[in-house]
Amino acid sequence: MKRPWLVGAGLTSVLVLTIGAAVAVGSTATAWADVYQVLAHRLFGLGPAPDPIVDRIVWRLRLPRAVLACVMGGGLSIIGVAMQTLVRNPLAEPYILGISSGASAGASLFYLGFLPPLLSKTLTMPLAAFAGGLASITIVYLVARDGVRVSVARLLLAGVAMSALMASITSFVTFSSPEPDKLRAVLFWLLGSLSGARWGLLPIPAVTTALGLGAMLVLARPLDALLVGEEPAQGLGMPVETLKRGLIVLATLVTGTLVAVSGAIGFVGLIVPHAVRLLVGVPHRRLVPLSFVGGAIFLCWADLAARTALPGQELPVGILTALCGVPFFLALLRQRAYQFG
């Protein structure tokens, strides 16, 4: 099988080019030569010290944002894969199943001071998001479970309903808070934005996402078996229930951490794994890493569009991912006999 390697190499080079474009384009005009002078100087110590203004724009504003977009897009994509394998249906996704909005509700409750800070602020926020997401997905999962089987229709409906409920909680606590900038805060939590990106914010989401990626890679074989069906997997001696619970916790942990930094960005985990499956098929050892790279590329471009679409203004990036994602979701919904691969 040469093809997966080719696809992998192709996607990785596209990702490098994408990050290159993401740091070169922004709300103000910077010459490409200046941008790459900064990168050459910062990364390889080459060339003279760049202009301090361009240096700050490229190295401290645009690059952390591009890296955050990669972590976010990649993380949401592999969590999409995990959810889809869990329910054996390509329509599952952290945003659609209510994890993201649950995490948003948790994070905004903490952000607005309704929850006590247990640890430091940087740690409590993802923890609150995790708790909110876990509460939401647990309810969705319990509602959708029908004996041992999970009804997909019920799962989606419960997910949509919980999303709406959690979004109302977020909106309610935000509007009832003394926060002066209410509308913006609601937009941030419900539609997501990468505008707060700083190097200092990156370690927690990056480490959590890397953990998620590692776990998914280690679990590649059991996940493949789970796709075939729970009974065959059980027949192979796999602890199916434990695996499923583990997947839910993992998905919620990664989603919660990401949402705590950037709000709820939807549909990335729906579009990307589907596209990657068309290229390399269903085996997880290929699907997981390539979905990660694909998601990073997708969200980088979505964010680039979000900050350049309207002159002098920034859109919440979730608007753009929803604009791409919802038609996609509807098309998938029509495809009744969708099979993985």
Next chain:
Amino acid sequence: MTHRSIGLLLLVVVLTGGCGDAAPDEASRTVVDDLDRTVALAPSVRRTVSLAPNLTEIAYAAGAGDRLVAITSSGNYPPPVDTLPHVSALPIDFEAVAAQEPDLVLATDQINAPGDTDTFEALDVPIYFFSFGSVNDILSGIETMGQLLGTEAAAADSAEALRSSLDALRARTDSIPDAKRPRVLVLVGDDTLYSFGRGSYVHTLVEAAGGTSITADIENQAPTLSDEYVLQEKPDVILGLWGPDYDPNRLLDLHPTWDVVPALQNDRVFSVPTSLIARPGPRVLRGTRLLARSLHPDRFSGTPDSIGHAPSSSAPSPSTSPSTAP
């Protein structure tokens, strides 16, 4: 200046249409508001509700504060309004407004939705819309208010006092050469960088205070600026509408890359109460004086009120000092 001519034109329209006492028909009078709507008024307006804090201040400046029977929940100036009933303006609490049985409701398209006129018409309550695109609109707004509420003479005096104070201030700053005029960035938010774009009267205030506003040419009327825009534009002064107790270090915490921006390097980040700049009313004079003193401490010293000559109608304001002394 198209704004000025439009303002004058509207004023003429209001003057000619609004002076009910000139017409023999005493039953009612009609005026044309800033949205070109024809408004039928009672011969004398006794009870009025203000739906915007600047309209409340303008009504007081026009000598017609006693005609107000209710104001909006965000209205907080001048002090006598504290005893008036407050009604919600966003969204409009129609029931609470109608319960005051007003002869006239005062609104501005800056805050209130022009679509709300239909509901007021259905309730048979006349509503007059003001629009403030320029500093001149504020001055003519005071005069218009006087005509609407029957205090023409007091309003004309007050507008004239404000105009001459602004002119006196401008006369002192006109002589400042371009090279000595700092490039000023006016910010509404400190985290999210809301600012003023093309067509805002705020740029006129900055100019009258002896500065140049850098966002005057931005197409969007209410732009949200990016961190990198501020880095590129290198403002000499940042004027925030964040209240008198703002700690400028917070700005550097929120935007750590701005350590190279001249305004932060030279400790020229000033904060003034929002209502002195962003509320198009009589107190913009006070805000502009405060700004002039911040921009040119060598030319303007002492209390803000001593810059230019004090207007007759200026009430004391408790909190008008910039957060940092230059």
